[in-house]
Amino acid sequence: MGLQKVLEMGGYAGYVWPAYGLTAVVLIWNTWAARRSEAEAQRSAQRRNEIARETRS
Amino acid sequence: MWLWFHKLASPPHAYRLLGKMAPWFGWPALFLILLAAWWGLFKVPPDYQQGDAFRILYVHAPSAWMSMFAYVVMAVAAAVGLIWRIKLAHAASAACAPIGASFTFLALATGSIWGKPMWGTWWVWDARLTSELLLLFLYLGYMALRASFDDPQRADRASAVLAIVGVINVPIIHYSVQWWTTLHQPASVTKMDKPSIALVMLVPLFMMIAGFQLYFGWAISRRLRGEILRRERNAGWLKEAN
Numbered sequence: 300m301g302l303q304k305v306l307e308m309g310g311y312a313g314y315v316w317p318a319y320g321l322t323a324v325v326l327i328w329n330t331w332a333a334r335r336s337e338a339e340a341q342r343s344a345q346r347r348n349e350i351a352r353e354t355r356s
Numbered sequence: 357m358w359l360w361f362h363k364l365a366s367p368p369h370a371y372r373l374l375g376k377m378a379p380w381f382g383w384p385a386l387f388l389i390l391l392a393a394w395w396g397l398f399k400v401p402p403d404y405q406q407g408d409a410f411r412i413l414y415v416h417a418p419s420a421w422m423s424m425f426a427y428v429v430m431a432v433a434a435a436v437g438l439i440w441r442i443k444l445a446h447a448a449s450a451a452c453a454p455i456g457a458s459f460t461f462l463a464l465a466t467g468s469i470w471g472k473p474m475w476g477t478w479w480v481w482d483a484r485l486t487s488e489l490l491l492l493f494l495y496l497g498y499m500a501l502r503a504s505f506d507d508p509q510r511a512d513r514a515s516a517v518l519a520i521v522g523v524i525n526v527p528i529i530h531y532s533v534q535w536w537t538t539l540h541q542p543a544s545v546t547k548m549d550k551p552s553i554a555l556v557m558l559v560p561l562f563m564m565i566a567g568f569q570l571y572f573g574w575a576i577s578r579r580l581r582g583e584i585l586r587r588e589r590n591a592g593w594l595k596e597a598n
Contacts, residue, residue: 305398309408314473318466319393322415325462326389326571329455333578340582344594 365444367584368593374577374584381573388567395560403557412470413557417545418564420463422572423491424526426456429576430498431523434516446512447587449519450502451579455572457495464488475539483532484540487525494522508587 308315364370396414403410430452437445467485468478479485498515505511533542544553545561553561585594 308411309402311407311409311411311473314409314469315397315411318412318415318469319397321465321469322419322462325458329458329575332454333575333582337578337582337585340585341594344585344588348594 365442367444367588370444371581371584374581378574378577381570381577385567385570385574388563388570392560392564392567395563400557400560406474409470409473412466414560414564416463416466416470417561418568419459419466420488421565422568423456423460423463423488424529425569426452426459426572427491427494427519427526428523430456431519434519437512438516438520443512443587444584446516447583448576448580449516450512451576451583453495453499453502455575455579457492457499459568460488460492460495464492480539482538482540483536484529484538487529487532490525491529494518494525498522 306312306316364373392414396411400411402408430449433445433449433452436442437449464485467488471480472478498518501518502511502515505514530543532538533540545558588594
């Protein structure tokens, strides 16, 4: 079975590949969004800590 | 027992624990998802009726499963938060929503892509599709409701009520294909007798579901850590926690 035949997906290439591609995009977006949300919260919490330290001293 | 429970629910402890757990979810998830995709795309023989188009099953069914699973987790966490007033449970509920919403979108979109060649249409207003679309609106409504409050405690309570009321939609989605005449096919795997799908086709399906579950574990760990920090006015413990 050649590569060409595999990629054709029995004539359903236009449906199978976009479905898998979309899944990859959504999972990657989700991964990025989760990391970003955590990193933003860490930054702002650290900033709050610094302000608290500055006001104490 | 209660002492252990309180320790677990304390923000610094939960924050550290989630940080330690996340990689244990993330890497196996990546491995399983890639393996299942490769297996489902290239190893499994084509379906005798649907040909190669049935391979969409391996991304569609696990997404649909996760869309409901994430909602139940969200609603249970909301109920725990509401009944026992545990802030961490409310935070977990809030962390579930964007992940669940994205899986719901994925289930709808991949289902639509699958529907076109098999049913001849991208969309029909049958019970399964409509109730799944309602699930997406429940997630979006939940997030919009949270965002509309300045006070996190009021946001927690109001959104928890919505999450709990909305959970009624989950069994409706699941049984919709039995209760109503739908274009969507009935369940093949979760049947009382044996599943009406060949074992060779089931292996990558279960692998993908396991991969998605682990991925959910990773994503919720990350998001919940963010939620915990956002709720802590004074996170003096943060420095040693990292």
